[in-house]
Amino acid sequence: MSEDxxxxxxxxxxxxxxxxxALSTVDFSLKAGExxxxxxxxxxxxxxxxxxxxxxxxxxxxxxxxNGKLIQAKSPQHAQQLxxxxxxxxxxxxxxxxxxxxxxxxxxxxxxxxxxxRSYTLKAKQLLNRMDIDINxxxxxxxxxxxxxxxxxxxxALNVTDTRVLILDEPTSSLDSHEVAELFKVMRRLKxxxxxxxxxxxxxxxxxxxxxxxxxxxxxxxxxxxxxxxxSRFDLVSKMIGKELEDLENLSRSKETHRNKVSxxxxxxxxxxxxxxxxxxxxxxxxxxxxxxxAGLLGSGRSETADLLFGVDAPxxxxxxxGEKIYKRLSPIKAILNGIGLCPENRKTDGIIDDLTxxxxxxxxxxxxxxxxxxxxxxxxxxxxxKYIKALQISTPSADQLIKNLSGGNQQKVILARWLAINxxxLILDEPTxxxxxxxxxEIQKHVLALAEEGKAVxxxxxxxxxxxxxxxxxxxxxxxQKVAELKDDQVSRNEIMQTIAGSA
Numbered sequence: 001m002s003e004d005x006x007x008x009x010x011x012x013x014x015x016x017x018x019x020x021x022a023l024s025t026v027d028f029s030l031k032a033g034e035x036x037x038x039x040x041x042x043x044x045x046x047x048x049x050x051x052x053x054x055x056x057x058x059x060x061x062x063x064x065x066x067n068g069k070l071i072q073a074k075s076p077q078h079a080q081q082l083x084x085x086x087x088x089x090x091x092x093x094x095x096x097x098x099x100x101x102x103x104x105x106x107x108x109x110x111x112x113x114x115x116x117x118r119s120y121t122l123k124a125k126q127l128l129n130r131m132d133i134d135i136n137x138x139x140x141x142x143x144x145x146x147x148x149x150x151x152x153x154x155x156x157a158l159n160v161t162d163t164r165v166l167i168l169d170e171p172t173s174s175l176d177s178h179e180v181a182e183l184f185k186v187m188r189r190l191k192x193x194x195x196x197x198x199x200x201x202x203x204x205x206x207x208x209x210x211x212x213x214x215x216x217x218x219x220x221x222x223x224x225x226x227x228x229x230x231x232s233r234f235d236l237v238s239k240m241i242g243k244e245l246e247d248l249e250n251l252s253r254s255k256e257t258h259r260n261k262v263s264x265x266x267x268x269x270x271x272x273x274x275x276x277x278x279x280x281x282x283x284x285x286x287x288x289x290x291x292x293x294x295a296g297l298l299g300s301g302r303s304e305t306a307d308l309l310f311g312v313d314a315p316x317x318x319x320x321x322x323g324e325k326i327y328k329r330l331s332p333i334k335a336i337l338n339g340i341g342l343c344p345e346n347r348k349t350d351g352i353i354d355d356l357t358x359x360x361x362x363x364x365x366x367x368x369x370x371x372x373x374x375x376x377x378x379x380x381x382x383x384x385x386x387k388y389i390k391a392l393q394i395s396t397p398s399a400d401q402l403i404k405n406l407s408g409g410n411q412q413k414v415i416l417a418r419w420l421a422i423n424x425x426x427l428i429l430d431e432p433t434x435x436x437x438x439x440x441x442x443e444i445q446k447h448v449l450a451l452a453e454e455g456k457a458v459x460x461x462x463x464x465x466x467x468x469x470x471x472x473x474x475x476x477x478x479x480x481x482q483k484v485a486e487l488k489d490d491q492v493s494r495n496e497i498m499q500t501i502a503g504s505a
Contacts, residue, residue: 005031007164007196008053008084013062015048022048023059026222028215030165030196035187037199037207037228040217040240041439043395043407046200049217050167054079054086067164085157086167091149093156095142100124102141103156127155131186147179151186158190166190167198172206173434176298176463184210202438203464204233216240240438262473263288266321267425267457268340270309273318278304281318282483284476286426286459291452293472294461295497301481302461303345306430309459310335310342336369341419343412345430345461351415352403359385359399361414366421388417393443412444427451428459433467445471465494477501 008030015023023045030036040046051057053064055073064071066082073079076086093102104120124137133151141149150171157166168187172180187197187210199211207214208228216223216239223239266285274281279301286292294302307313309320311330320327322338330338344350352361362385367376376384385399392413396406403414412432419427429448433441448471451458462468468475474488477500485500 005033007032007067009063009065010049010053011063011065013049013052013064014060015052015057016060022220023052024220025062026217026220027225028222029225030198031212032164032194032196033191034213035191035197035199035211037201037211037214038217039201039207039214039236040223041409043219044217044240045220046217047169048220050086050169050198050200054084054167080157080163083162083164084167085163085165086169087150087153087157087171088169091146091153093141093149093153095140095149097141098138099128099135099141099144099152100137102152103127103137103159123159124155127159128152130158131155131189133186145179146174147176147182150175150183154186163195165196165198167200169200170202171199172201172203174298179298180206204236204438207236208233237438262290263455267323268309269321271319271321273308273315273320275304275308275313276316278313278481279308280482284483286457288425288457289452289455290473291448291458291460291471293468293475293492294459294478295465295468295475296478296501298463300478300501302478303430304481305478305483306342306345306428306459306461310340310428312342333368336365336422339422339425340428341365341422341424341426342428343415343419343430343432345434352411354402354404356403357400358389358394358396358403358406358414361403362388362399362417362421365418369422384421385417388420391420392417392447409439409441416444416447424456426457426459428461430461431463432460433462433464441467465497468497469494479503 006029010026010028013023013026026045026049028049038046038049048057052059053073055075055078058072066084071082073082073084079085094105097105100121103124110116121137128135128137128151131151131154133148133155135144135148141152154166154168157163171183175183187199191197199207201207211228213225213227214231214236215225216236218240267288268286270282270284272281272283273279282305294305296302304313308315309330311332311334314329320330322340325338327334330340335342353364359381363376363381366384370376382399388394389396389399394413394417395410403411406414416432432444445467448458448460452473460468460471469492472492474486475492475497476483477485477487477497479501487496487500
C-alpha cells in the first residue's frame with residue numbers, strides 16, 4: 001500500500017472493440033477504507049473498466065497495480081485470488097440451494113475425501129456475522145428476499161483469501177429504502193475494516209449518502225475524480241452528461257404550462273378494484289392530458305395496481321370503465337384494443353424479446369391489435385420502426401439490430417416506441433427509468449410530459465420521488481397494498497409524499 005493509502009491504481013487504460021473505443025487512457029485509483037463511486041451514462045465505459053480489472057477483458061494498453069505490484073487478472077477467478085471480488089446487479093446464485101451451499105460453491109472444504117458440510121455451515125454463519133446478518137444458513141436461498149440474497153452474494157465475494165477490493169455493481173437497484181439502509185450499514189462496516197469498495201450506481205442521492213469519492217466517465221474518457229464534499233449535485237450530473245441540465249430543470253415548468261389542458265371527463269374510472277393479497281379495494285379516475293404518478297415503497301402495491309389496470313392480473317372485485325364500456329376485468333388484448341399500453345417494471349423479463357430485432361420488438365403490440373392473421377407488411381414495419389427510432393433518438397445502427405445488443409436506456413426507448421406505435425389513449429409506465437443513465441432519464445421524462453401535452457393520459461410509476469414530483473400533475477400514494485391518498489397541485493412535493501407514505505400526513 002502506498003503512503004496515501006492507495007491500494008489499487010489503474011493507469012492509462014485503453015480498450016477498443018470493433019468500431020468502438022470503449023476506454024481511452026483512463027486512470028482510476030482506490031484507497032483502503034474508501035467507498036469510491038463510479039458513475040457515467042450507459043456506454044460511458046464503467047462496465048468495460050470493471051471487466052478489465054476483473055479479467056473478463058484484457059486492456060489494449062495500460063497498467064494495473066494492486067498494493068504497489070503490477071498485476072493483470074487472467075479471469076474473474078484469478079482476480080479473486082489476487083484479492084479483487086465483484087458482486088453484480090443480477091445476483092448470480094442458485095436459489096434452490098441453501099445459503100451456505102451458495103457461499104461455498106466450488107470452494108467446499110474437504111474432510112477425509114468428502115465435502116465437510118458442517119464446516120462450511122459454520123463458516124457461512126461466521127461470514128454473515130461479520131456483516132451483522134443473522135439468518136438460517138441451512139435454509140434455501142430463494143426463500144429469502146432479494147436484499148438478503150444481495151448480502152449473501154457479498155459474503156460469498158468476501159469468502160476468498162485476503163479480499164482487498166470489493167466491486168458492487170448497481171447493488172441497490174432492486175431494494176427499497178429500508179433495505180438500502182441495511183446494505184449501507186454493511187458497506188460502512190467493511191469500509192471500517194479497511195476494504196476498498198467500488199460502488200457503481202445511477203442513484204445520485206445514494207452517492208452523496210455513502211461515497212467518499214466519485215470518478216466520472218463519459219464516452220470512454222475520464223472526466224475526473226472528485227471528493228464528494230467538493231462536488232455539487234448539479235455539477236455531478238453536468239459532468240456525467242456533458243451539457244447543462246436546462247431541459248431537466250424546465251420539466252417542472254413544462255408540466256405546469258398545460259395543466260389547464262386536462263380533460264374534465266375521466267378516460268378511465270376505477271371503482272372498488274381489488275385483488276386479494278395484492279391490492280385492497282380502491283377508486284380512481286384517470287384523465288386525458290394528465291400524468292398521474294404512483295408513489296410508494298417497494299411492495300406497496302404500485303406494480304400490482306398497474307397489472308390490474310392493464311389486465312395482466314384478474315381482480316377479485318370492482319370494475320373498470322373505459323369510455324362508455326364497463327369491464328369486470330380487462331385482458332391485455334382488450335386493453336390494447338381500448339388504446340391502453342403498459343411498459344412493465346422488468347424490461348429484461350417482461351418487456352424486450354432478446355432475440356428479436358429493434359423493428360420486431362417495436363411492432364409487437366401493433367401486430368397484436370391487428371391480429372396475427374393480418375400481418376403488417378414489411379415495408380410498413382420499417383416505416384414505423386424508423387419513425388420512432390428517429391423520434392425517440394434510439395441509438396442503434398439500424399432497425400435490424402438485435403435489441404439485446406442495445407444499452408438499457410435504448411432498450412427502454414424501444415419498449416416505449418412499441419406502445420406509441422398503437423397511438424394509445426392511456427400509457428402506463430412502470431419504472432421506465434430504472435437502471436438507465438441520467439441523460440436517457442431526462443429524455444424519457446420529457447417524452448412523458450409531451451404525451452400529456454398531446455392529450456394522452458399517462459400513469460407514471462417510479463421509486464425515485466424526485467422524478468414522480470417532476471413529472472406528475474397528480475399523485476396516488478400507496479402503502480401496504482392500499483391507496484392512502486391522492487395529492488395534487490401544491491401537495492405534489494417530495495416531503496408531502498414521504499409524510500403520506502410514512503402515515504403522518
